[in-house]
Amino acid sequence: MAIEYEPIKGHANDLAGSVYAREKHLSIDIDMGNAEKIQDDDDQKKLSQVAFQISAPNIANKGEESPLIPTSTSTHLPLHRQQPPQRLISLDVFRGLTIVLMILVDDVGGLLPAINHSPWNGLTLADYVMPFFLFIVGVSLGLTYKKVSCRVTATRKAILRALKLLILGLFLQGGFFHGLKNLTYGIDIEQMRLMGILQRIAIAYLVAALCEIWLKGDDHATSQLALLRKYQFQWLAASVLVVIYVSLLYGLYVPSWQYQIPDSTSFSEPKILSVKCGVRGDTGPACNVVGMIDRKILGIQHLYRKPVFVRTKQCSINSPDYGPLPSDAPTWCQAPFEPEGLLSSVMAAVTCLVGLYYGHIIVHFKDHIDRIRLWLIPSSAFLILGLALDIFGMHIIKALYTFSYMCVTAGAAGFLFAGIYLLVDIYGYRRMTSVLEWMGKHALIIYILAACNIIPIIIHGFYWKQPQNNILSLIGIGR
Template sequence: MKQRLLSLDVLRGLTIIMMTIVNNPGDWGHVYAPLLHAEWHGCTPTDLVFPTFLFIVGISIVLATPQKSWNATVVQKIVTRTLRIFCLGVFYGFFSRIHMFGLEGLPLLGIRLVFTAIVVVALFADYDRKWQFITALSIFLVMMVLAFGGFEQFKTVRIPGVLQRIAVVYLIASLLYLRSGWVTQAIVGVVLLLGYWGMMTLIPVPGVGAANLDKGTNLAAWLDNLLLPGHLWATSKTWDPEGLLSTIPAIGTGIAGLLIGTLLRANMDKNKRVMYLLMAALGGIALGWLWSLAFPLNKALWTSSFVLYAAGWALLCLALLYYIIDVKGYSGWTTFFVIFGVNPMVVFFFSGLIVRILNAVKVTNPTGAEMDFVPYLYQYQISPLFSDPMNASLAYALLYLTLWFAILVILYRNKLVFKV
């Protein structure tokens, strides 16, 4: 039967909580430094959020697979899940670009919500597994045709993204786990990290010159702009933090999860397991830091040093939670985190979407000007309550987190778990 660890659910919940907070400040100009990504090289607590989730994906693959089985049905199930996650991520970029019949305001929002409902229901309706695969593949192909078929409103829709990277890492890590043992997995992980280091530091960048790790002129940025021009992160336009080449080491993050998942399933004394987890965690942090002297920690490039460093910190958190919860049995405090941890994809997909939906509602501010609802809520309802704009910005993020807690409590109490 499938093995489930309460400590892992708690870590997943903590990761989702952090993601919600750091992605939704009231004012991006006033955010406490630990809640911001590093400007380029370096690593903040916020930079550790996404790799921690990918690390958990790898562990979950092992715990959810009590027996390895390789056949057409299993592979189809993995590919279907990959397409579902990928399609959700791409559709997020499509949402605000849907325009029909010249509609604006709330009528246009209604049209967008109808399309959202159609896509979500089509992807997750409970029907024959073969048709689930066909439907997911069809939605994927339709979106690719819209993105690359010369349609004006979709010609700059973003293709890479957080959910898309999760999908790719899940696909490759799952197939690797089913077809290999932990030694092979470790070797593949090392090869990927060393290979990426070599590509980024040794291969000259066409049109630029020598290999470099600078923003926008490195090999990863060049490849993103070559293969996905116009379909990259809106902030940079010419490169993407979840781009193509940097997905290679991200797979290494998933493989690190596979290795730890195997350790968690091994038949050994729990205290001995904790010791191994702590040794691996401290080793990852130390090796990542040492490697960063030559290959700097960089979340946007997902450098190989960052993979080891981030996995080490994620594992250190898991080891401590495992000892407290699963070894010592102190679990009475965990429900709050579990509530966030059991429906992560709901939060991933809808947390940003809800903000866009709310901003479709226009309100009149005290000066008589019309503005989006979310900026109005922050500027005129929340910010005036605080003398420090940093605290006001954080308060808004916590308010949004509270909204999500209310939504997830309803799902949790009704035993509604939405698995992709």
């Protein structure tokens, strides 16, 4: 979302003004200190060049004050041809493209199940949206915190931002706002959904931000090996998260469990259904560790009530689309399940850390070829590793955010980002991507309006005689 990429203090225009003032002040100081040595206009021109050279690095290394980065022009260009720092347009375009993809799969996924989220195993177009957002968050953090003046202050700001996202996620996705088929407002706090998309982004953002603030060296990386050495503790943190996730997913014992569903045919007590498990290392919908941890910690009443596995063959006669339950449907088909759960968010944070590495490449390498080469190498490795893991039994499952799923989607994000960077920041095709760039800069508000039912809610507020007689119902939406 756009929130993680905005400058921490002030706006870009304010930054530009302060930079101009600093350059002017610096050049005046140098002119005053060396006034006696200046003899002619040639010396003054040389002195102005020195002032620009001294002030330019200060602009590029603004650190947490701004995500602006220097353009990747050749260092051999004359000074008068060098351009001032610019925003990384390709990152905004990538974010905007992800927003478009999210809106597409939300609105068209019901009509085209092939692009909707995979019912369980496998990968579809919709399954790339969340990893792409997390990848973008990581890249943005690499630019925002490239130089931190005060780690304690930066940590406090990162925690506050994460809390804002968490609260916003609870408000938008906790159930307070009605859906297209439910015109009632409000939510029972005892049944409120606690996790969601923004909550997961907040967790991943906070983990990556703290790693970037506290776990990096002070030296400047001039080679790929030096880059890995500078951020070696961040890679160690990512490895620890992967080990924790894999160990819990395949090592914990999952006992049998029960849940209740309301009886829609009578006013009797809710039905109690039992799910038989008693296994380890199961990655199916019923007996996986991800669901067990969420049921134990969050409570089954606070989980998502329309999980994707209701579109599996076991649970839908219209699979991979929604449909009635088969006569021999297993008991777990009607159980709640949280797709943005606690354990799966651990692996989601690793995607954010991978994006952080791509942001480090932008900061430390100014040549276009170096950047693309250093992006494509890990992207290829992630893709190959993820596909190999899937072949050997660690399946690609978005609902569990498996390690293989993380690898494949992170590799795809790296390739797509490199392609957009080549198209937009190198070849300058900005006119054809201007809409995506605008959407990327306003991603959070677009997400709130388009993906959280805010616009439908506003439209539902205007009806004729009865709430069901609204504009959306007249055109066949929300019936």
